[in-house]
Amino acid sequence: MIHANLLLNIMKTKQEKKYDLLGNYYEIIQKNTQESSKTKRTRRELSFVKRLISRYFPRRKTIRILDIACGSGRHLVPLVKDGYKVDGIDISREMLKSLSKKLDKEYDAEIIHGDMRIKRLERRYNFAYSFFNTLAEMTKDIDDAKNVLMNIKRCLRKGGILLLDTENPRRYLYKIDFTLKGKEGDIEAQQHFKTIEYQDVSGLLCLREHLRVKRGGKKIEDRVIDNTYKWWTADELHLLFEACGYKNIKIAGDDYRVDRTPKSSKRILIVGQV
Numbered sequence: 001m002i003h004a005n006l007l008l009n010i011m012k013t014k015q016e017k018k019y020d021l022l023g024n025y026y027e028i029i030q031k032n033t034q035e036s037s038k039t040k041r042t043r044r045e046l047s048f049v050k051r052l053i054s055r056y057f058p059r060r061k062t063i064r065i066l067d068i069a070c071g072s073g074r075h076l077v078p079l080v081k082d083g084y085k086v087d088g089i090d091i092s093r094e095m096l097k098s099l100s101k102k103l104d105k106e107y108d109a110e111i112i113h114g115d116m117r118i119k120r121l122e123r124r125y126n127f128a129y130s131f132f133n134t135l136a137e138m139t140k141d142i143d144d145a146k147n148v149l150m151n152i153k154r155c156l157r158k159g160g161i162l163l164l165d166t167e168n169p170r171r172y173l174y175k176i177d178f179t180l181k182g183k184e185g186d187i188e189a190q191q192h193f194k195t196i197e198y199q200d201v202s203g204l205l206c207l208r209e210h211l212r213v214k215r216g217g218k219k220i221e222d223r224v225i226d227n228t229y230k231w232w233t234a235d236e237l238h239l240l241f242e243a244c245g246y247k248n249i250k251i252a253g254d255d256y257r258v259d260r261t262p263k264s265s266k267r268i269l270i271v272g273q274v
């Protein structure tokens with residue numbers, strides 16, 4: 001019988017490979033889109049994080065924060081520069097390399113390479129967050145999701161808070177078809193996303209991601225990656241949080257107000273306490 005950790009190690013390679021490949025071009029592709037650090041959406045996400053922190057932790061700058069699947073540091077970097085103590089974990093070394101370039105050594109941030117489904121972290125945190133559909137990236141079924149949520153719970157202090165952000169599958173997953181592109185120096189990179197199949201009942205999305213990169217007009221990368229993701233609904237997330245022992249569960253939508261349910265909202269932000 002294959003040991004569960006060994007199986008996860010085999011499974012992780014696809015995500016790791018994808019982001020290691022993307023890592024070099026991620027910033028270029030995302031630069032002109034709503035996902036970059038300077039944009040309104042990131043600013044709103046950061047202010048939501050800060051609002052939650054000041055609501056739950058009066059001595060806000062002494063708390064220790066974990067950015068799960070931190071990528072190239074869209075949230076971690078501005079928070080650390082603003083005086084927060086934030087560590088980041090991500091499965092892709094290339095994404096972490098791109099993050100590390102943005103941080104000087106004097107900043108109080110530990111950058112950890114690892115798979116959040118299995119990595120045992122040494123530190124304990126007051127607040128953990130994860131933005132941009134990372135649960136869908138990390139999980140394909142309930143067992144996977146429970147692994148992640150229990151692992152996060154293990155590294156949270158008593159009273160600690162978890163915030164997860166994901167796209168609402170009820171809104172538009174079955175018809176994804178768009179391209180992100182960017183340019184930096186002589187590099188032109190673009191990524192096309194297209195739904196191959198979306199099963200509404202199971203929430204499983206099979207997505208084709210096509211990366212094309214040119215240097216000085218010459219093609220240097222042309223790679224198609226098909227991936228299956230489990231997209232969680234607000235109700236499923238609520239049940240998962242409950243099953244894993246999170247309390248005081250609250251859900252917010254596009255307007256970042258925790259007292260509203262996001263039926264027609266594009267995003268779901270779920271908060272739970274241990």
Ligand SMILES: C[S@@+](CC[C@H](N)C(=O)[O-])C[C@H]1O[C@@H](n2cnc3c(N)ncnc32)[C@H](O)[C@@H]1O
Nearest residue numbers: 019069070071074090091092115116131132137
């Ligand atoms: C869409 S990006 C989001 C990055 C960042 N959170 C943001 O909002 O910009 C997803 C990230 O999840 C990471 N990731 C995927 N599976 C992971 C896992 N099992 N454990 C840790 N990180 C993972 C990827 O390497 C990638 O950096």
